[in-house]
Amino acid sequence: MASINTTRIEAVKSFLSELKLHKTGLLGLGVLILYVFVAIFAPWISPVGPNETGLADSYAYPSWFSIFPGYENLPRNIILKLSYEDWHVLHQSNGLEYVEESDLSKINVKSGNVSTVKDLLLEYAFNYTFNPPKRFSGKIPFKVEINHALGSYVRIRCSIVTPKGRVYEVYDSLPIANNLTRLETPATYDARDISLKLKLGFSPHDYLGEKIFNLKGVYKLRLYISIFSVKGDGAVNVWLGVNEFRIYGMLYGILGTDNLGCDLFSNLIYGTRVSLMVGILASVISVSIGLVVGVISGYKGRIVDQILMFFTDTLLFTPILPLLIAISVFVGKNLYLEIALIALFSWMVFARNTRAYVMSIRDSMFVESARAIGAPDIYIIFRHILPQLTPIIYINLVMRVPGAILLEATLSFLNLGDPSVPSWGRMLYNARYAGAFFRFMWWWIIPPGLAITFLALAFVLLGNALDAILNPRLQVRR
DSSP, rough: OOHHHHHHHHHHHHHHHHTTTOOOHHHHHHHHHHHHHHTTHHHHHHOOHHHTSSSSSTTOGGGGGGGGGGTTTOOOOEEEEEEEEOOOOEEETTTTTEEETTEEEEEEEEOOOSSSEEEEEEEEEEOSSSSSSOEEEEEEEEEEEEEETTOOOEEEEEEOOOOTOOOEEOOOOOOOOSSSSSSSOEEEEEETTTHHHHTTTTOOOOOOHHHOOOOOOOEEEEEOOOOESSSSSSSEEEEEEEEEEEEOSSSSSTTTTTTTTTBBHHHHHHHHHHHHHHHHHEEEEHHHHHHHHHHHHHOOOOHHHHHHHHHHHHTTTHHHHHHHHHHHHOOOOOHHHHHHHHTTTHHHHHHHHHHHHHHHHHHHHHHHHHHHTTTOOHHHHIIIIIHHHHHHHHHHHTTTTTHHHHHHHHHHHTSOTTTTSOOHHHHOOOOHHHTTTTTTTTHHHHHHHHHHHHHHHHHHHHHHHHHHHOHHHHHHHH
């Protein structure tokens, strides 16, 4: 056992020393290691999920565009999370208590002898110095609790005040007369809401952000809480959570965003995982099937060979892409089904090459000697034939990966891949679907194309180096 391990170690050292002589092979190996590193550490390289929408405005430019003239004043992402201590109290009616309670702020009004309206006005000011944005949105988490005070109600409103003092009311809860919680699913408002645009007097086709934030200066976010309390011994309680207000920028990340506001750089990074997994798994499965079929056909010969080769030739001359399209349409779009289909329709050439090689060595002297001493076929195949096939197995494992990667990208580009996983082909499909080609958004189109090219090239360079090192015929010619 020790001698076998020593022999294997020596073989690995010899292979590495041979690989050092092939500069292109080392280059391919280095590029491949870089891709594997990116695939493993994708969550750390890009902490944002590839399917997370609304990170910025649609079709946002990469952040580094700000160094070019005409892009430096594009709107940035502004996210305000306002808790109890962030608000400035402009007005608070007598008899209204406004206190902090855990991560919520509590507003309490006790019922008195007469019906009264208690008001609380909160304000937060922020400076906006960029071009007008297209979109903004907000969340108002709250909880209303009316105890033994039937007829009481609460009304919550939110407004934006421009530097010139113009007030735009963006949210109105209307009177709330029952216990209600909006803590887990906060009340929201969005500049894309057509009813909000009409309420503020604008056209449904207008960008509300451009209309409201059309000036540079100090804007104010105001929150009004009105509590109408009737006679009795009860109380009205209102809890306010952390309010969120955000302006969606037109500059984001390394590669910007797509039409849904997803991070393109994150899709590019996570697409490395999909391409490597598809390429390697499909290559392993196809080479395994081709190896089994080729060895059995070449070793057994006769009727077994004829049946297996008839089946192989039938699949070999079947148009693969239309068949894959038909199966994807009728069966469904699943990544593992896609890998299986790519593998099942790409093993035939390797099977025929393996068959020819096995037929050339099955009648050799060492195989005949093994048969003469009564060695079973399984022993002969595993002990004498498969070791002879090891070089071409390794070479084909590497050389078949680029084809699988390109086929997966083709299927995804045709919208036949799994839509739930980020891939480079899916990025190119989304770019075509969302009009990135017509918008000349080259930072969306070129990176996935280059990623596919360099990964395929890395496997080709490494495969050529392996072919030169492991293929005995090339060694004889040298």
